[in-house]
Each structure stands twice: as structure tokens, then as C-alpha cells.
Amino acid sequence: MEQENERLLPKGTSKHLDRPHQSQHFQSRYGSLQNRAPHIATPGRVGYFDPNENTEIRGEQQTRGTTSPEYFFEDLATRKTCLNVIDLNYTVKEKAGHWWDRSFLRKARDKHVLKNLSMTFNKGEITAIVGTSGSGKTSLLDVISGRAEGKVEGVVSYKHHQCDRNTMRQKASYVLQADRLLPTLTVRETLTYMALMKLPGTLKNEEIDRKVQKVICDMGLTHVADSRIGGAVVRGVSGGEKRRITIGVQLLKDPEILLLDEPTSGLDSFTARHLVSTLVELAHKGEKLVLMTVHQPRSDIVQMLDKIGVLTGGQLAYLGPPSQMVPFFTSIGYPCPKNQNPCDVYIDITSVDRRNLSREQETIARAGAICQAFQQSQLQRDIIGNNFSRDTSFLYHHSKDPPVFTQTQSPSWFRVFRCLLERMNVHLWRERSRLVGRFVQQAFFVPFLILFIGRVSDNVDGIQDRLGLIYQGVSSAPYLALTNAVAIFPVLRETYYRESHDGMYSTATFLAAYYVHCLPFNIISGTLFSTFLYWVVGFKDDLLVFAMFILVIVMMGQFGEMMAVGFMGMIRSVQLACDTTSLLFNTSAFFGSGLIRSLATMPKVLEQIGFVAIHRYSTETVIANEFHDLKLACSDGEHCVYGDDFIDSHYPGALDEINRNFCIMGGYTLAVLGIAIFCFKARGIPTLH
Numbered sequence: 001m002e003q004e005n006e007r008l009l010p011k012g013t014s015k016h017l018d019r020p021h022q023s024q025h026f027q028s029r030y031g032s033l034q035n036r037a038p039h040i041a042t043p044g045r046v047g048y049f050d051p052n053e054n055t056e057i058r059g060e061q062q063t064r065g066t067t068s069p070e071y072f073f074e075d076l077a078t079r080k081t082c083l084n085v086i087d088l089n090y091t092v093k094e095k096a097g098h099w100w101d102r103s104f105l106r107k108a109r110d111k112h113v114l115k116n117l118s119m120t121f122n123k124g125e126i127t128a129i130v131g132t133s134g135s136g137k138t139s140l141l142d143v144i145s146g147r148a149e150g151k152v153e154g155v156v157s158y159k160h161h162q163c164d165r166n167t168m169r170q171k172a173s174y175v176l177q178a179d180r181l182l183p184t185l186t187v188r189e190t191l192t193y194m195a196l197m198k199l200p201g202t203l204k205n206e207e208i209d210r211k212v213q214k215v216i217c218d219m220g221l222t223h224v225a226d227s228r229i230g231g232a233v234v235r236g237v238s239g240g241e242k243r244r245i246t247i248g249v250q251l252l253k254d255p256e257i258l259l260l261d262e263p264t265s266g267l268d269s270f271t272a273r274h275l276v277s278t279l280v281e282l283a284h285k286g287e288k289l290v291l292m293t294v295h296q297p298r299s300d301i302v303q304m305l306d307k308i309g310v311l312t313g314g315q316l317a318y319l320g321p322p323s324q325m326v327p328f329f330t331s332i333g334y335p336c337p338k339n340q341n342p343c344d345v346y347i348d349i350t351s352v353d354r355r356n357l358s359r360e361q362e363t364i365a366r367a368g369a370i371c372q373a374f375q376q377s378q379l380q381r382d383i384i385g386n387n388f389s390r391d392t393s394f395l396y397h398h399s400k401d402p403p404v405f406t407q408t409q410s411p412s413w414f415r416v417f418r419c420l421l422e423r424m425n426v427h428l429w430r431e432r433s434r435l436v437g438r439f440v441q442q443a444f445f446v447p448f449l450i451l452f453i454g455r456v457s458d459n460v461d462g463i464q465d466r467l468g469l470i471y472q473g474v475s476s477a478p479y480l481a482l483t484n485a486v487a488i489f490p491v492l493r494e495t496y497y498r499e500s501h502d503g504m505y506s507t508a509t510f511l512a513a514y515y516v517h518c519l520p521f522n523i524i525s526g527t528l529f530s531t532f533l534y535w536v537v538g539f540k541d542d543l544l545v546f547a548m549f550i551l552v553i554v555m556m557g558q559f560g561e562m563m564a565v566g567f568m569g570m571i572r573s574v575q576l577a578c579d580t581t582s583l584l585f586n587t588s589a590f591f592g593s594g595l596i597r598s599l600a601t602m603p604k605v606l607e608q609i610g611f612v613a614i615h616r617y618s619t620e621t622v623i624a625n626e627f628h629d630l631k632l633a634c635s636d637g638e639h640c641v642y643g644d645d646f647i648d649s650h651y652p653g654a655l656d657e658i659n660r661n662f663c664i665m666g667g668y669t670l671a672v673l674g675i676a677i678f679c680f681k682a683r684g685i686p687t688l689h
């Protein structure tokens with residue numbers, strides 16, 4: 001029996017009790033070991049707790065931080081132990097140098113970001129991982145949350161069962177460093193839309209409102225609940241409040257694990273302290289597991305934590321209670337100078353100084369020695385439970401009934417789509433100048449065109465006037481739509497990146513919502529433009545032809561906007577995406593429209609290229625409609641030029657194929673949604689930090 005106990009218990013446990021200071025710590029916090037031994041002594045320890053709930057079957061009262069003797073082993077080994085990281089290694093591919101140095105020809109080399117990490121995090125506790133820039137803090141969160149891009153070796157286990165990416169994504173909510181929020185929405189609106197898109201579709205609106213209100217209260221946002229978030233131009237809530245909103249968004253689903261990457265970065269010390277105390281409260285009150293990274297926490301923040309971990313070069317230099325930090329480092333020869341923040345001191349000591357080679361070698365050796373000392377320390381075995389971790393892997397390999405991680409219900413596709421659409425509309429509605437711009441920007445061109453051309457004449461010069469106006473019509477529509485997309489889409493793209501990282505909706509849903517969102521604006525602005533232009537300049541007096549003219553302009557606008565969106569999915573830089581889309585439109589107009597160079601005189605190969613250009617079909621449709629049956633007078637007053645002859649010589653077949661051309665245009669206008677989705681998928685979602 002004794003041996004059985006030894007195997008199932010963390011090996012360091014008994015040794016740990018030989019050390020007076022640690023024994024005291026655990027006795028005061030968790031109670032004396034002797035009182036626990038009989039419980040642990042029973043073989044088949046899996047039966048001691050419900051692996052799904054991780055709660056004691058025996059129903060002993062669980063009170064965090066009590067001195068009751070009942071909690072030592074549960075806390076250390078089973079009851080509160082939630083998340084184990086066992087022998088974790090993380091490697092990414094790295095290409096050195098720039099493309100102009102032909103880096104693309106070189107083989108990517110492996111970069112070992114996290115090395116043999118073994119850690120344990122408990123429910124109801126808050127842990128901070130500290131370390132210098134590049135020490136691997138964010139990578140650790142990426143791996144735990146199932147978002148890592150590189151190769152992960154080792155085990156991340158939750159409630160003693162190995163987890164795959166999906167389980168971790170489901171159980172853990174990840175608060176990124178940057179707040180990607182729509183500046184035009186209020187705090188309550190932001191949380192409500194997120195709740196509608198995250199929470200099960202069966203929840204009624206009142207329940208959603210109640211959940212949102214709870215998060216607002218928990219995060220201390222009641223005073224700004226109905227204020228706009230604001231952005232660079234319009235001032236809104238403060239930076240600390242934005243951080244709280246971002247955290248609140250992740251709390252809506254009431255996650256069991258909350259991961260936060262640098263939640264205090266960019267905040268003043270008071271706000272940072274306030275935020276951490278909220279997180280501490282969340283962990284303790286809500287029995288959540290809170291794990292965050294912090295650059296250099298103030299000493300009063302450190303005191304609030306349950307555990308602190310120091311990373312250096314992807315290795316663990318310390319993990320344990322803040323109170324044990326100084327004794328540990330002192331025991332290996334690094335006492336903390338008086339009146340200094342131990343955290344600052346030990347981050348400095350474990351940092352690598354890369355200013356020159358000798359300093360680098362020296363500091364790498366020092367950091368390595370500290371990590372090794374920690375690996376061999378009693379703390380590693382006792383508190384992190386390295387040996388227990390092996391038991392954990394034993395448990396999940398042999399467990400007959402692995403816990404069922406319940407799949408949380410998702411809202412319906414239609415609800416998510418409606419929410420996205422409504423949020424886009426509200427966002428644009430609040431951006432008044434852009435909203436007005438969308439309606440009238442295109443129509444604004446008309447007075448200038450009229451001033452320049454006036455009414456189209458019925459003589460030979462009328463050909464040139466008509467061609468100029470048609471060119472302006474079919475070319476300006478996609479350009480103006482492009483500028484509209486550039487004005488409003490980038491901020492929506494940012495929220496999409498974050499939300500799709502959280503698995504809230506697919507690329508297709510997001511882009512379909514944007515397609516439907518921009519369609520009415522393109523219809524209104526295209527109709528305004530076409531109506532003014534068409535009747536004032538005196539195009540053909542035929543309602544069917546007029547209707548087709550409007551549809552062509554609207555379709556060109558919709559195509560242009562979605563094409564710009566697609567390029568913004570493919571190319572991260574908005575400026576470059578904008579330039580590339582304009583180039584594409586120009587090329588399409590050059591090769592396809594026949595308005596810059598006659599199609600008849602164009603080399604065969606260029607003409608072939610023109611067949612894929614949307615401008616070919618839009619121009620031919622409008623030209624065929626406008627020139628059909630048109631008679632223009634020569635200088636002697638006789639009708640000597642016939643529109644049909646012009647069509648035959650410059651756009652042969654355009655009249656016969658008018659319906660086909662119109663349908664192809666319609667096909668392009670629908671297919672552009674698929675093109676945009678393809679562009680986003682091909683490029684993928686960037687790693688967000």
C-alpha cells in the first residue's frame with residue numbers, strides 16, 4: 001500500500017515536508033500532511049474525484065486558502081489541478097534575412113521557442129508569467145490555447161486528459177494584447193453583439209442582456225456601459241476600460257480557463273493594479289484558472305498573484321508562489337537587494353544581454369544555470385508537480401472513461417449573419433461623413449460631367465461625347481466603391497481577424513454579411529448617379545435601356561467594392577491592396593472596354609486577355625443599348641452616321657450578345673463574393689498578438 005501511494009503521489013511530496021520553510025507554507029495554506037495520508041493511501045485514485053467536474057466525490061467542503069487539513073493533496077495533485085503542461089517543446093520555422101537577400105531560396109531553420117516546460121496551473125488561482133521580450137511568454141499562451149502555428153511536442157492536459165486544439169479553444173478564452181474593437185459602438189452594444197454571436201442560440205434576449213449586464217458589473221464598466229468605445233479621432237473610453245471590455249468579451253462564455261497576453265501593457269500603474277485585482281477576484285470568486293503574461297509587474301501586483309513564473313529563452317527559471325521567489329533565488333546565490341522589486345531583479349538576472357558576444361555568452365550561461373537549478377529544485381517537484389505530471393499522463397492513457405468535454409452550443413448561422421450585418425450597419429450609420437459619402441460621392445461627379453460635356457449632341461461629335469460618358473460611368477463606379485471599401489473595411493477586417501481566431505464565424509459568413517451590407521449603398525449611389533447623368537446628358541429615351549444602364553453601374557460598383565475587399569484579404573497592407581485593385585481596374589478597362597484602344601486594332605493576345613475583363617461586358621452592354629438605332633447627322637445636316645454601323649465596326653457582335661454580356665456581368669457580380677472568400681482563405685488569418 002505504501003508503495004502504491006508513492007507511485008500515485010507526487011514524488012517530491014514527502015521530501016518537501018522535510019524542509020521546514022516549505023512545510024510551514026503548505027501547512028498553513030493546505031493543512032498538515034498526516035491528516036491527508038489515509039485518503040491518498042487508497043489505491044485507484046482516479047475514483048477520488050469526478051474527472052468531469054474535478055470535484056470531490058466525498059463532498060468535503062472546499063474552501064480556498066483555508067487551513068483545513070483536507071486540501072493538501074487535492075490542491076496539489078487532483079482536486080484543483082486543472083491544466084498541466086508536460087515536457088512541452090515548441091519549435092517554429094524561421095527564415096533569416098530579407099527576400100532581396102534571396103532568403104526564399106534558403107531552407108527555413110528551426111527555432112526552439114519553448115524548451116521542456118512542465119507546469120501546473122490550478123483552478124481558482126491566478127498565475128503570471130514574466131520574462132523579457134522574446135522569452136516565449138506569448139508562445140506559451142499560444143500553445144496552451146491551441147493557436148500555435150509551429151510544431152508542438154509534449155502534452156497539454158486539462159483535468160488529467162490530453163487535450164487537442166479544439167478542446168483547448170473551447171475551454172480557454174484568450175485575451176490578446178491589442179484591443180480590436182469597433183470604435184463606433186458602445187460598451188453594451190459591443191458586448192451584446194458578441195454575446196449574440198457566442199452564446200447558444202437557445203438563449204432568449206433577456207438572458208443575453210442579463211449576461212451582458214453581469215460582465216459589465218464584473219469588469220467595473222457600469223459607469224461607461226452606454227459610452228462609445230472611441231478611437232483615434234473620436235475620444236471614447238480610456239485604455240484601461242478598453243482592456244476591460246476585451247476581457248469582458250471573453251468572459252461572456254464563462255470560460256473555465258482565461259488566458260491573457262499582457263493585459264496591463266500600456267496602462268498606468270494604478271489602472272494596471274485595478275485590472276489585476278479584478279482578475280484576481282474573478283479567479284478566486286469564479287473558480288477560474290487565470291493565466292496571464294506580464295512584462296514587469298509592480299511589486300504590489302506580484303503580491304496579489306497566487307503564482308508567478310519566470311521564463312527565459314523558452315525555459316522556466318521559476319514557478320511558484322511569489323513568497324517563495326526570493327528564498328529560491330537566494331538559495332542558488334542570487335539574494336534580492338534591499339528595497340528592490342524581486343520580480344525586476346530576477347527578470348534582469350535571467351535575461352540575456354545581447355549587446356556584445358562575451359556578455360551574451362555570460363548571461364546565457366547564467367540563465368541556463370538558473371533554469372537547471374530550478375529543474376532540480378524541490379520547488380519544481382513539489383509545486384509544479386513534475387512527477388505528478390507523469391502520473392497524469394499515466395492517468396489519461398489508462399483511463400477507461402475519458403471525460404466528455406461538452407461541445408458548447410453555438411448560435412444559428414442566421415443569427416450570426418444577422419448580427420454581423422446589423423453591426424456593420426450600425427458602425428457605418430455612426431460614421432456620418434462616410435455614410436453621406438457613400439450615398440452621394442458618385443452622384444457628385446455628375447455636375448462636373450455636365451459642365452464638361454453638357455448634352456450629348458446629335459451629330460458626329462456625339463460619338464465622342466457618348467464614349468467619354470460611358471467610359472466615365474463604367475470606370476468610376478468600381479473606383480469609387482474601392483475608396484468606400486478602403487474607408488470602412490479595414491476596421492471590420494481587424495475585428496474579423498480576432499473573432500475568427502475565437503472560432504465565432506467563418507470567412508464566408510463574414511464576407512457574405514459585408515456583401516449584403518454594401519449592396520444597398522451601391523444600389524442607391526449607382527441609381528442616383530445614373531439617373532442624373534442619363535437624363536441630363538440626354539442618353540437614349542428608353543426606360544428599358546435606362547434600367548439596364550443603372551444595373552450595369554450598380555453591378556460595377558458592387559464588383560469593385562468586393563474586389564477591393566478580396567485584395568484586402570490577400571494583402572495585409574491596405575495601401576498596397578488599394579493600389580493593386582486600382583491597377584487591376586485600369587488593366588481591365590484598357591484591355592476590355594475598347595474605349596481607350598479600339599478592340600479591332602488590338603493585338604490578338606491583348607484582346608484575349610480582354611475576354612476575362614468585366615469592363616468588356618459592361619461596356620458592350622451599354623454601347624449596344626445606346627448606339628442601337630442611333631442616327632447622327634453630318635455637317636450637311638443629313639443623317640450619315642448610323643449607330644449600328646459603329647457597333648459592327650468597333651464592337652462586333654455586341655448587339656446580338658447583349659443578353660449574354662449582361663448575364664456574364666451578373667455572374668461576375670455574384671462570383672466576386674467567391675473570389676473574395678478565396679483571397680481571404682488563401683492568405684489565412686494572421687497570428688494576432
Ligand SMILES: Nc1ncnc2c1ncn2[C@@H]1O[C@H](COP(=O)(O)OP(=O)(O)OP(=O)(O)O)[C@@H](O)[C@H]1O
Pocket residue numbers: 092093094111113131132133134135136137138139140149150295
Ligand atoms: N511564428 C513564429 N515565427 C518565428 N519566430 C517566432 C514565432 N513565434 C515566436 N517566435 C519567436 O519566439 C520568440 C518568443 O516569442 P514570444 O512572442 O513568445 O515572446 P514574448 O516573451 O511574448 O515577447 P514579448 O514580451 O515581446 O511579447 C521570439 O524570438 C519570437 O521571434
